Amino acid sequence: MVKDILKNAEEKMKKTISVLGNDLSTMKAGRANPTMLDRVQVEYYGSMCPLSQVANISAPEPRVLQISPWEASLLKDIEKAILVSDLGLNPSNDGSVIRLIIPELTEETRKNLVKTVKKTGEDSKVALRSIRRDSNDKIKALKKDGELTDDEVKKAENDIQKTTDKFVKEIDSLIEAKEKEIMSI
Incomplete structure (x- = not known):
């Protein structure tokens, strides 16, 4: 049961990263794409x-x-x-x-685009945290029903946190790469 919750959370987080990647690729960065x-x-x-x-x-x-x-x-x-x-x-x-x-980006346009990129990244992190919260709630419900012990709950919540941290790092690297792309044009 816990494995299903963890697997489901990871799949949803992967989809969040995929959506972020698509969103970033549609943002114009001074190059025709x-x-x-x-x-x-x-x-x-x-x-x-x-x-x-x-x-x-x-x-x-x-x-x-x-x-x-x-x-x-x-x-x-x-x-x-x-x-x-x-x-x-x-x-x-x-x-x-x-x-x-595609017009050349002015310095002001670049800065505004970077702000948009950061906001998109932050929205993705919020989505990840929401997935984490939902998963933790499901685990707590299992504990309440007597299906899990306190130790199993702690381990499951730890695993979900590790997965969340991994995807947050991935978001940070995607955002950083897009910022470099925008500012180097």
């Missing part, structure tokens, strides 16, 4: 689809993204979706492809 457009949704035959499912996205130059829709009729919809997104980029449409020029 196709993952920046992962959250852009385009209307396609009446339903919303991720941009990557209706167009090819490439980075032919360090600061340029090129979007080649699979259907020419989607150009206007893609352009509109980019404009309403929170990316702050202006698409340039030449009739067959859309180009996005």
Whole structure:
């Protein structure tokens, strides 16, 4: 029973790290990266689809993204979706492809982006702590039901804390790497 709780907590923590990694990859850092457009949704035959499912996205130059829709009729919809997104980029449409020029980051923009990265990291740590708390609550419930001894509870809570610490360190290293990437551009 305790092993299931620990395994479940670790799986949830891994998912939290995975979500953080995805979030960090979509943050623009002055370089063109196709993952920046992962959250852009385009209307396609009446339903919303991720941009990557209706167009090819490439980075032919360090600061340029090129979007080649699979259907020419989607150009206007893609352009509109980019404009309403929170990316702050202006698409340039030449009739067959859309180009996005990624602006150079100013010092102020870099600092604001680093703040956003740190906040995202802190939100992930809060999620980890919530998972830890839920797991500890389940363990305490087992003790209350008489299924665990005090020593077993202490050991299980220790194991959960070690797992939490491991993932917090992983978050710290991801955040640190992203900060270096942003400030070195």
